Amino acid sequence: MSTTFLTTSPRQTQKLGEKTAKDILKVKNRRGARVLGLTGGLGGGKTTFLQGFARGLGIKEKVLSPTFIIMRRLKIKDLTRLSAGQGFKNFYHLDCYRIANSKELLDLDFKKIIADPKNIVAVEWADRVKKIMPGEALWINFEFIDNKRRRIVIGTLKKNAKEVHK
Numbered sequence: 001m002s003t004t005f006l007t008t009s010p011r012q013t014q015k016l017g018e019k020t021a022k023d024i025l026k027v028k029n030r031r032g033a034r035v036l037g038l039t040g041g042l043g044g045g046k047t048t049f050l051q052g053f054a055r056g057l058g059i060k061e062k063v064l065s066p067t068f069i070i071m072r073r074l075k076i077k078d079l080t081r082l083s084a085g086q087g088f089k090n091f092y093h094l095d096c097y098r099i100a101n102s103k104e105l106l107d108l109d110f111k112k113i114i115a116d117p118k119n120i121v122a123v124e125w126a127d128r129v130k131k132i133m134p135g136e137a138l139w140i141n142f143e144f145i146d147n148k149r150r151r152i153v154i155g156t157l158k159k160n161a162k163e164v165h166k
């Protein structure tokens with residue numbers, strides 16, 4: 001199952017990211033980190049989406065394109081107003097554009113990071129490390145249509161996720 005969106009500006013893509021973060025905070029994750037796999041070519045809007053996503057997590061720092069860094073960690077400080085206190089502490093932003101294989105990520109303790117329920121992990125170019133992505137990852141694909149338009153397909157949160165009703 002998936003939902004398709006068409007955005008016509010970077011701002012709209014950020015807004016979609018922000019909403020996705022808020023949706024994720026509503027879902028109780030029982031095991032491991034909450035992991036997002038972002039796919040689609042250069043300029044598709046993956047980093048732009050994650051700027052809004054981070055904002056939705058209450059992160060003030062700017063999300064940069066980490067193309068020359070594989071992994072960046074941003075602290076999630078105050079979630080008390082945003083979630084039911086699920087104890088998320090870190091937002092990991094990874095970019096696998098320059099990665100040759102999954103082993104390079106494993107060397108960065110990727111397994112440990114995705115095992116920790118305190119983490120939210122977003123992986124750009126996740127199709128390059130598909131083998132080591134968790135089965136319950138939320139997949140999001142970005143398709144370039146023209147200068148201003150992007151088709152964004154967001155999968156459904158599943159498996160170890162359980163809705164929190166309040």
Ligand SMILES: Nc1ncnc2c1ncn2[C@@H]1O[C@H](COP(=O)(O)OP(=O)(O)O)[C@@H](O)[C@H]1O
Binds near residue numbers: 012049148
């Ligand atoms: N609807 C849109 N959504 C996202 N980005 C857009 C959109 N329209 C134009 N852009 C531009 O496309 C580029 C997307 O870049 P970026 O988010 O870094 O993509 P990626 O991380 O997938 O390589 C930015 O320069 C942004 O301003």
Ligand SMILES: [Mg+2]
Binds near residue numbers: 046048066095124
């Ligand atoms: Mg990017």
